[in-house]
Amino acid sequence: MDALRRWLAARLGAADVAIEDLRRHVEGWSWETYTFTAVLPDGERIGLALRREPEDGLLAPYDIEGQYALHRALVSETALPMPRLRWLELDRGPLGMPFYVMDRVEGHVPVQWKPDDPVAFPDDAARTAIGLQFVDLLAELHETDPARLGYEAAADPEAAAVAEIDHWYERYDAHAVRRVPLLEQAVAWLHANVVTSGRSVVCHGDYRIGNFMLDGNGRINAVFDWELAHVSDPVEDIAWAALGLFRGRSPLWSHLLDESAFLERYEQRTGLAVTPEQLRFWTVLCYLKASATHVRAAHAFEHGRPDLRLAAMGHQLQYVLDGLRRELRAAREVVR
C-alpha cells in the first residue's frame, strides 16, 4: 500500500496521496485487478483501476507492453467503450511485477451464474437491447483494420487456424497432469475439419458475459479482459460467446441473444453470414482452448500453488469436456 501511495504521488505530482476503497477483484484467473480511490491533499478524489501482471498466471507468458498498446489503440481507433489509460510501469520495483493504471469505470457486471440478475436484466427487452449492443461492439472490433490496432492480418486464415489448434494443443500437452482422451480426439477432428470464414481480424479472445460492464441505463460502458486478444477468424469470438460454459442450458448465447438473433445482427453489421460448419469448427476449437486453461490450472495446483480454485478448475474441466463431447457427437451425426 505504501509503495503504491508513493508511486501514485510521484505520478500525480502530489506531496502525498491517500488510498481509499482498495478492492482486489478475484473474478479473474490471470491478471490481478485492483480498484481504489486516490485522494489528493487538496481533497480531489480520482477513481483508478490497476492491472498487475501475475507472477505465475494461467495464461503466461504475458506481454504488458502489448496489452497497453492494444488498449491505447482501441481507445483511439474504435468506438469501443474503454477506460482512459493513465500510466504503464515496467519496473518491478514498486509492486513486484509490471502494471498499468487506468481510470475506474463505475457500473455493474452481469455474470453467467446470475442469468436472471434483476439489476442487469430487469426485463426481456433490456436483455435483448444489451445483447444487440454486445454484438455491435464485437462487430466494431472485427471491422477495424488489424493494422490500426498494431496487428497484422493473417495472409492465410486456414493456416492460422491450424496454428491455433497446435498452439492450444501444445498448452494442454505441456500441462496435463493426466492425459485427456477426448482432447486428443478433438484435435484429430479439428485437423480433419478446418473451416474458416476467410477473414482475419483482431479477436478479443474472451468475449462473453462477465467481461463487460453496464452503466445505470443499460448501456455497455466497458469491455475488459483483453489478454487473449489475437488475430484470428471472427467466428472464434462468436463461438466463444456462444459456449455452453457461459449460458448453462439457456438457448441465449451469453444469456443475451439466441443464435438466430445474434448471427442475424452480426451479419447486418459485418456482412458475414456465419455457416454451421464454421461455427462447429470454432466451437470445438474454443472448447480445446477452455480445456487447456483448466488443465493448466490443475497443473499449477499439482505443483504447489495453494489456491483451491485452481484445483476446482481441474475437476470443472469435466463440464467443458461434456460440452465438447456433445459438439463432437453432433458432428458425427451430421456425417452419418
Place this chain on the structure above:
Amino acid sequence: MQNSLDRLLAGIAATLADEVAPALSDPYLRAQATTAAELLRTLAPRITWDLDAVQPWAGELVSVAGDAALPVDGDPEASMAAHLTVLAELARAGDERVAALVDAQVENERSLLRKTRGK
C-alpha cells in the same frame, strides 16, 4: 479428475491450516479450520481412488488395447494415469469403438460430478 488424490488432500489441508485459519478472528471458527486440516492429513494415507467407480470403462479398454492397458498392480493413481494415456493415444486415430470408450470415460466423470452435487 486431473489432480492426484495425495495433492488434493494435502493442498486442501494446507490451505485450511495456513491461509484460512490465520485469517479467522473467531477462535471457534479458527479451531474448525485447523481441525479439518488435521483430519484430512490423518485420512490421506488411508484413502485411495476406487477404480471401479472412477473407471468402470477400464475393462473394456483392456479388451481394445490389450496388455498395454493393464492396471499397474496395487497403485490406483498410476493405473488411472496409465489407462488415460493409453486411451488418449488410441483416441488420436480412433475408430468407432474407441470413440465409444472415450465417450464412456467422459460420461462417467460427468455422472460422478452430478452425484456429488445431488443432481
